[in-house]
Amino acid sequence: MAKLFLFVVGVAVSLGIASGASQEEITAVRTAIRPFLDECGAEFGITRDQLLAAKAAGTVDTFDPCFYACFFKKIGFIDAKGLFDANVALEKNKKYFKAADDIAKIEQMGKTCSSVNDESVSDGDKACERSKLLLKCFLKEKANFTPFESS
Numbered sequence: 407m408a409k410l411f412l413f414v415v416g417v418a419v420s421l422g423i424a425s426g427a428s429q430e431e432i433t434a435v436r437t438a439i440r441p442f443l444d445e446c447g448a449e450f451g452i453t454r455d456q457l458l459a460a461k462a463a464g465t466v467d468t469f470d471p472c473f474y475a476c477f478f479k480k481i482g483f484i485d486a487k488g489l490f491d492a493n494v495a496l497e498k499n500k501k502y503f504k505a506a507d508d509i510a511k512i513e514q515m516g517k518t519c520s521s522v523n524d525e526s527v528s529d530g531d532k533a534c535e536r537s538k539l540l541l542k543c544f545l546k547e548k549a550n551f552t553p554f555e556s557s
Contacts, residue, residue, distance in 0.1 A: 427503060435502050439481060446476035466541050474537035483540070488533035489523045490540050492516030519543035 447453065450473040460468040478484040482498060485491045492513075499512045522543055527535035 427508060431502050431504075438502070439477075442477055442480040446473055446480065449473075449476060466538060466545065471534040471538035472532070474541050475533040478537045478540065479533065484533045484537060486531065488527075488529070488531035488536055490520060490536065492520045515544065515547045518547055 443457070447457065450470055452469055452473060456468070460466075466474070475484060475488075478490075482494045483490060485494070493516075495516050496509075496513050500509060503509060503512065519540055522536055522539040525536065525539055527533075527539075529535050
């Protein structure tokens, strides 16, 4: 479930990319994002078991993309215009990760994944399509980082 938590966050999600993340940092991130996943899951009828199954399958296509938009908006990664805000993502991650190397990796992921803002989407500020693109980018970029893989 941690993989989904963070890939949905980005894992660093951005939150999840810090290779030197301590167990305390990982726990703090999980604790911080769990209520948002629960809220969005309830809104879209997604259970924790379904989240676990999606994690095991390694797919983002299982759920309504608006679930991802709900989550990313609640954590502040998607703004009111429906765009990914890499600066906000970086600042939020700095609350959890302190190592300069981790921050640099998170910053690079944000820069790379900002490209989703250049993609044409049909739902505008609703941001469902863009959120799915963002999640896919986070997952692709996360392949270089491992702190949540074993959880």
